[in-house]
Amino acid sequence: MQTGKNAAASAKETAANVAASAKSGMEKAKASAQEKAEKMTAHDPVEKEMATEKEEAIKQQAELEKQEARMHNAANKQAERGGALGGGYATTGTEGVVESHPAGIDKGTGRTTAQNPRVEGTGPTYGTGGTYR
Structure with missing residues (x-):
């Protein structure tokens, strides 16, 4: 039964990690599209630079949230397995x-x-x- 419990916990972790990666990818794509739109409507180089910096900040935040979700998912898996390492x-x-x-x-x-x-x-x-x- 323990093997089934471990397999279920691993499957849940994998599914949650896939979801976190997909969400991160969507946020990054959205940031890129937003940056392109802002650059197209910008009237001076300072506005274009601000758009690029904003995009980079959003992408970094999305990556950070993805990594935090992965750590959280690993901890949940460990808890479901009863703490056996x-x-x-x-x-x-x-x-x-x-x-x-x-x-x-x-x-x-x-x-x-x-x-x-x-x-x-x-x-x-x-x-x-x-x-x-």
Whole structure:
């Protein structure tokens, strides 16, 4: 069930990041169009320079908001996953310290179970089992 929860959290984060990127792109495109319009109606170089500076400021703000949204989305994903970090980190939660490990690590030998498909608990084995005729 934890894998499904992680997949759902990752999908939500990805969708939210795509939405943030799309919003940022729209704001930047809008700023560019507005800058072009202001430059066309400007009567002197100072007004044109102000239009360019305004465009750059809007684009920087849109990029900043996108990055903040990405960080927020990552934090939400982490919260949905119950705070488990993976990679062998210890995290504290409401029920104490929980140690997590990457999938497929056999702590006793230091080898991954992917190196030996017959390690207990890794699922069905597809070898001949010595009964091949």
